[in-house]
Amino acid sequence: MSEYTDYLHDVFERFGPITAHRMFGGHGIYHDGLMFALVSDETLYLKADAENVGDFEREGLGPFEYDKGGKVIQIAYYQAPEDLFEDRELAAAWARRSFDAALRAQAGKRKSRT
Template identity: 55%
Template sequence: MSQLSDTLHDVFASLGPVRIARMFGGYGVYHDDLMFALVVREVLYLKTDAQTLPHFEALALPAFSFERQGRKMTTSYRQAPETVFEDRQAAALWARRAVEAALRTANAPMPMRKTKKKPGR
């Protein structure tokens, strides 16, 4: 594990136990088997949704993105503000926002897929 991942249990202590698991060259951070944060190249990113995104945008915190097959893919994870490492109350607030966003996303209905019609039908 990385130096950052070693401190995440303390950062997210207000949530209770968190689990950190290797994934995609980084680490996923889970609470109750729900991934709410991501660590890539020693940078912590928190889950966002339409309700929490304005908090991240207000601080101009960048989204985690990567390149796949020559295309830039932007995720719903935004860089965590530095205050989460310095202030336990701030860490609790941002952690709660990320977990709530992850819960809303997990419980959102799946969009209907358009099916292709076969010719002649």
């Protein structure tokens, strides 16, 4: 792990325990076995969906993007606000909303399989 991902344990201490797992050159950040955030190039991104994407947009925060064969791909993770690194309650609130988005996504996958 990197110092950055290690530091996230402190950032999210009021949200609850997290784990970080390497993936695609970055790290997935998990709570209760469910990925709610990712780290790429020492930048934290949080899970977004239709219910919480407005929170990110109001803050002027953009989505995670990567290049795949010359095409820019966006996924449902948005850059975390810088303020949450200084305010543990704010970090917990953002983490809860993103974890809830991850739960909704997981529930949607289960429904589509049945």
